[in-house]
Amino acid sequence: MERPEPELIRQSWRAVSRSPLEHGTVLFARLFALEPELLPLFQYNGLQFSSPEDCLSSPEFLDHIRKVMFVIDTAVTNVEDLSSLEDYLAGLGRKHRAVGVKLSSFSVGKGTVGESLLYMLEKCLGPAFTPAMRAAWSQLYGLVVAAMSRGWDGE
Ligand code: HEM
Numbered sequence: 001m002e003r004p005e006p007e008l009i010r011q012s013w014r015a016v017s018r019s020p021l022e023h024g025t026v027l028f029a030r031l032f033a034l035e036p037e038l039l040p041l042f043q044y045n046g047l048q049f050s051s052p053e054d055c056l057s058s059p060e061f062l063d064h065i066r067k068v069m070f071v072i073d074t075a076v077t078n079v080e081d082l083s084s085l086e087d088y089l090a091g092l093g094r095k096h097r098a099v100g101v102k103l104s105s106f107s108v109g110k111g112t113v114g115e116s117l118l119y120m121l122e123k124c125l126g127p128a129f130t131p132a133m134r135a136a137w138s139q140l141y142g143l144v145v146a147a148m149s150r151g152w153d154g155e
Pocket of ligand 1: 038041042043060061063064067068069071072092095096099101105113
């Protein structure tokens with residue numbers, strides 16, 4: 001797999017990481033539109049959300065958004081040596097498998113998570129999101145998912 005170009009990743013992440021909650025919300029609103037079946041996987045205190053809007057405005061879910069953006073931020077910081085995150089990401093994959101997430105939602109190319117990530121970057125950056133940046137993010141996403149997918153091994 002090709003290595004993501006670090007400077008393209010850092011440059012494009014700068015604007016996004018200034019308001020993580022806002023951009024994380026764009027990502028998950030898109031994800032629920034593409035794959036509404038994911039909504040019931042988010043349950044806090046045993047309660048299901050009745051709509052994506054309810055979910056996207058709940059404090060617990062906003063914490064999940066912060067966690068997601070923090071993981072991406074960490075991947076950006078370590079873009080030149082993602083192997084240092086391998087064990088953490090495998091554990092994160094295991095956690096998601098345990099809460100009922102299918103690896104297919106994450107899969108590269110056709111998974112809804114990767115598509116929502118690229119959608120969010122495009123919304124945030126507009127024309128500044130160049131094809132070269134898109135390629136770099138697809139590569140970074142591919143590496144993160146490869147590491148997370150170890151958590152689904154044996155499925
Ligand atoms: C299909 C999309 C996803 C679903 C359905 C999902 C679902 C969940 C659920 C139900 C939890 C446990 C409750 C919570 O902590 O709020 C969780 C935890 C977490 N998720 Fe996700 N998640 C998704 C995508 C992601 C992505 C893309 C990342 C980051 C790359 C991520 C990072 C985390 C982290 C860091 C935790 C906390 C793990 C811990 O407790 O150690 N999630 N996720």
